[in-house]
Amino acid sequence: MDGGTTPVLRRPSAMDAIKRFDVYRKIPKDLTQPTTAGAAVSIISGLFILTLLFTEFVSFLSVEVKSELFVEQPKRTGKVEKIPVFLNVSVPRLKCSYVGLDIQDEMGRHEVGFSGDTEKVEINDGEGCLYTASFEVNKVPGNFHLSTHSAQEQPTEINFGHEVHSLTFGERLEGSAAESGAFDALKGSPYMEGDGWPSFDYYLKIVPSIYQARSGVETRNFQYSYAKKSYSSFGHGHRVMPAVWFRYDMSPITVKYTEHRQPFYHFITTVSVAATL
Secondary structure: OOOOOOOOOOOOOHHHHHHOOOOOOOOOHHHOOOOHHHHHHHHHHHHHHHHHHHHHHHHHHOOEEEEEEEEOOOOOOOOOOEEEEEEEEEEOOOOHHHOEEEEEEOOOOEEOOOOOEEEEEEEOOOOEEEEEEEEEEEOOOEEEEEEOOOOOOOOOOOOOOEEEEEEEEEOOOOHHHHHOHHHHOOOOOOOEOOOOOOEEEEEEEEEEEEEEOOOOOEEEEEEEEEEEEEEOOEEOOEEOOOOEEEEEEEOOEEEEEEEEOOOHHHHHHHHHHHHOO
8 A cells, every 4th residue: 555554463472372371361451340349359358368367377386186095015124113193182170290191002012101202281270281292103003092090199080171182193294285184183173071080082093194295205194084982981890090092093095195286288288279269
């Protein structure tokens, strides 16, 4: 054509060929129009995604504890395993000079008036006693009990009304493991009245436990369940001296607790999916 120019056709480049595979093509701005409904949907979607991200982050930081049961084979060392015990109990109507701890078991141990790691603190203006003891028992059925058997002289009135503040077996637990009430099942139990010279029996079923932290460190301890009763007993026509008995037996089943946190790749995968919504 006279006075005109001939258009020059540009050959498609390699980049143009690649762009044909773009499935997220942009829409020109002059073809879009903001609406109130669209804004509401965008805000709700954004809040939903933020909630998912926050929930996944909290889940990633939290520690989950998994448990498994198994029968642990006894160690063939020729020695009976020892179990550390911690006891803290108050006897508000019996003086400290009368309160003692006796220990017995099926291996023939019979110790009256345990005098190892104990502490007696007077309460109620000296009329009562807060008794604390740390000792070991053999890993066989047996009992330990508070009594007046080791006192130099016997009181005219024996009232073993009491409150157990703590009773634990094994190594002391810290952190999330200590929150489980099964490791100190008697903690916070109600006061037991002792009027009328009754004795008290606590029947303990002890379950060996292994707690493995995320660091790999294992703590061996024992959880337990219990049943209790109070009673007055007589022998040869006379009333038997009151006591607070803790009779224990061992379970053959061991429980292992393992701390677990979800892997980092799982967290990243979930966050990536949430971010693309």
